[in-house]
Amino acid sequence: MATRRIAEILRNAQPQEQVTIKGWVRTARELKEFTFVEVNDGSFLANLQVVLDGSLANYDTLLQEITTGASVEISGVLVESPAKGQRIELKASEVRVYGGADPETYPLQKKRHSFEFLRTIGHLRSRTNTIGAVFRVRNACAAAIHQFFQERGFLWVHTPIITANDCEGAGELFSVTSFNLKNIPLTPQQTVDYTQDFFGKPAYLTVSGQLEAEIMAMAFRDVYTFGPTFRAENSNTSRHLAEFWMIEPEMAFCDLEGNMQLAEEFLKFVFASVLEACPEDMEFFNQRINNTVLETAQNIIHNQFERITYTEAIRLLEKADKKFEYPVNWGLDLQSEHERYLAEDLFKKPVIVTDYPVEIKAFYMRLSDDEKTVRAMDVLAPNIGEIIGGSQREERLEILEKRIQAQGMNPEDLWWYLELRRYGTVPHAGFGLGFERLVQFMTGMSNIRDVIPFPRAPLTIEF
Ligand code: 4AD
Ligand code: MG
Structure with missing residues (x-):
């Protein structure tokens, strides 16, 4: 009999159906005449409850082997469950234990473990409710992102991991x-x-696939990247990783306005898709991790994002009745506390801040007529701060050359990037979304290391 996934059984199956499942034992509870076994196969938050009847042929040896963590294959018939909170359960007729797990040493106990502890057992933590839910949501997010761009005719381009350029010019x-x-x-x-x-x-x-994505946009108009990026940033925060995934759309014949519009539609689409794909997991996050998760999702989907310029942001921060640790002054970059004040306290929704001072942004951003600001945009999210960074790009050859020089970079190293401005240049724009920050935002998880299967951060490299 074909094995079925527990998610599909719990959602659709009916009593009397014969099924086979394969998975790992979460708990086994022995009563007088039978034993309840909770089995999980990663497809669903809830376990399938299996009833082992004392009349099973190998019942006594099974009880020794079926412990938390053991891998099993179980066949039987589905029956209506008399227990509260579950529709059906599986009455086992055949049980095979593939691999046992010594209850004396198996690190995952029935109690709740801290996320700090779970990080020390990265090879087992995906078998817990919360981390399991995170990676299902992460998967649904990735699928929604591809769907969003594919439906709009964007080409997924694979930009290199090994490069000769420092796109952000930050030396990280x-x-x-x-x-x-x-x-x-x-x-x-x-x-x-x-x-x-x-x-x-x-x-x-x-550090970013943007410059290569610009090359591709100059042939295909609308493209996006979705791949790993690296920053040698020795910052031990709950929002930074040394290796993270980034989604970078790049659009030819597009300005900052079109870029902002895409970013907003994109986030709305991804939130709506994940709510539809993983309702149980999202409900779980709302109950157990952060009770604003569902409200935040609805807020993203239904409310227009706020749009302000950097200059307005500075004015609002100067007026704030809040003491900041870092100074607020026109020309200084916004710190995470400033970003969170704007999105969390003041507007209570995502805020798109545009037109940053030229001195604090990368060389490729388009210089405005005032020559003091560039056509940059950052999307700031409640709880997270910056989730997206993007801009309209400098498409004018001479100005771009000057900007590269002003930043102490050598235009010769970027000769190919400059040639894009020599041959068929066009206004274009794009942005980068930090994938882990998005998953954090969506799930309410407080540490970015808990939303990526194998976090790379200072002092955390186990595998
Ligand atoms: O703002 P950033 O540095 O922008 C770029 O890299 C542009 N080249 C993107 C573009 O226009 N195509 O990074 C973009 C996003 C940030 O907003 C943040 O969400 C995420 O990437 N990010 C990080 N996420 C986790 N750990 C880090 N160390 C991150 N650094 C940036
Ligand atoms: Mg940025």
Whole structure:
């Protein structure tokens, strides 16, 4: 008999159906004449309850083997459940235990574990309710993102992980070295030179696929990337990772207005899709993690985002009846506390801040006529702060050259980027969404390390 997934059984199956399931035991509760076993296969928040009747052939040995963490295959018939809170349960007729789990040493106990503790057992934490729900929502988010762009005719382009450029110009780069251990006759006296570069040229792990996405947009008009990005940012915060995933749409023949519109439609679409795909998981987050999760989702879907300029933002922050740790002054970058004040306390919804001072933004952003600001936009979200960063790009060759030089970069290194302005240049715009920040925002999880399966952050590299 084909194995069925527990999500599908709990949603659709009817009493009297014969089914086979495969999964891991969450708990086993032994009563006088039978044993209740809760089985989870990762497809659903709830477990399927299985009843092992004392009359089963191998009942006594089974009881020894069926402990929390064991892997099992169970066949039987579905029956109406007399228990509260569940529609059906499985009356087992055949049970196979693939691998046991010693209850003395299995790290996941029935009690609630802290997320800090779960991070120390990254290889097992996906078997818990919360982390399981996070990764299902993460998956639904990714699927919704692709659906959004594909339905609008955007081409998914694969930009390189290893690059020669520092897109953000912030110097937060991991460098790539090209030693080949096979070719190095290592003796105990010899050491490897880890400072060698990539086959004779400097190379880095990408901080953003934007510049390459711009190349592709100049042929396909609307493109997007969805891939890993890296920042050698030694910041131990609940919002930063050294390796995170970014979604970067880039659109030719588009200005800042079109960019803002896309960002807003995009977030609305993704929230609505995930609510539809994972209602139980979202309900769970609302009950157990943060009781504003569902309200926030409705707020995103139904309310227009606020739009203000950086200059207005500074004015609002100066007027705020709140003491900030960092100074507020025209020309200084907004800190996370400022961003959160605007989105959380003042507007209580996402805020798009535009037109930042030229000095604090990257070289590629389009200079405005005032020559003091650039056509930048950051989307600030309640609880998170910056979730999206983007801009209209500088499409004018001479101005771009000057901006590159002003930032102390060498225009020759970006000759190909400049040529895009020499041949068929066009106004264009795009943005980058931090995927983990989105998942955090959606689930209410407080630490970004708990929304990515294998977090890379200072001092956390286990695998
Ligand atoms: O604002 P950022 O640095 O913008 C760019 O990289 C542009 N090239 C994007 C573009 O226009 N195509 O990063 C974009 C987003 C941020 O808003 C934030 O959500 C996320 O990426 N992000 C991080 N997420 C987790 N950990 C980090 N260290 C992050 N740094 C940025
Ligand atoms: Mg940014």
